Every structure is written in C-alpha cells, then in structure tokens.
Amino acid sequence: EVQLVESGGGLVQPGGSLRLSCEASGIRSSAYSLGWFRQAPGKEREGVAANWRFGPQRYADSVKGRFTMSQFTMSQDNSRGTLYLQMNSLKPEDTAIYYCALVWGFVSSGRLLDANEYRYWGQGTQVTVSS
Numbered sequence: 001e002v003q004l005v006e007s008g009g010g011l012v013q014p015g016g017s018l019r020l021s022c023e024a025s026g027i028r029s030s031a032y033s034l035g036w037f038r039q040a041p042g043k044e045r046e047g048v049a050a051n052w053r054f055g056p057q058r059y060a061d062s063v064k065g066r067f068t069m070s071q072f073t074m075s076q077d078n079s080r081g082t083l084y085l086q087m088n089s090l091k092p093e094d095t096a097i098y099y100c101a102l103v104w105g106f107v108s109s110g111r112l113l114d115a116n117e118y119r120y121w122g123q124g125t126q127v128t129v130s131s
Helices: none
Strands: 003-007 010-012 018-025 032-039 046-052 067-069 080-087 096-104 125-129
Touching: 003 096, 018 032, 018 096, 018 125, 032 080, 046 067, 080 096
Parallel strands: 010 125
Antiparallel strands: 003 018, 018 080, 032 046, 032 096, 067 080, 096 125
C-alpha cells in the first residue's frame, strides 16, 4: 500500500521560503502521476503542482514563478522516493495545509491539478504565512 508522509511546514513571514518534503513508500509501478495540493480553511482543496512521471510539470497560476516541484527521487530498489516543493516569496494567501498525492497511471495535463484524480494522500503539513 502506498504511504505518503509530508513534512517541512511551519510559520514563515511574508516573502520567506519553505521547502516541503513528501516521503513515498509502497511504490510498485514506474507509471504514476504525483503532485502537491493545498486546502485553506473554508476552501476546497486545490492543485498546486503536479506531473505525470514522463511529462512536464504543471503549476497553478497563483504559484507560477514562486513554487518549484522537484523530480521524484527514487531509491535504488524503486520502492520509495522523495518529492519536494520549494516555496519562495510566500504570501499570506499561501496559508493552507499542504498535501502530496499520487495515482497510478497517466493523468492528462488538463486534469493534473484536479484533486479528484488522485487516490493516495498524505496527512498534510501546515504552512502559515504571517507577520
């Protein structure tokens, strides 16, 4: 079974940076789509950055130029890996719980940021941007 564990959240001032990590285990296929999502209080979960393993990354317009998702770095036995989200120039509106998510197989570019496409979710890590 896939397990996803996020870490790296915290309190940061506007304009600051954070790097989130997602440790994934139970990887049993080389074909997957993987990404970062967030949910602010009272709002729906929204896609931040994601990609089909063999395709380009897609970013939400609100984070383009500020957030960068790494490539998924696999262990030697390909059973686990790590995904990062580097977040720069953070704004108060970036405050949310951040989740990583995975689904086996291809997700088209137009649906990569749709949370309904993903099956496996981590528990989330809180990011608060405030002075």
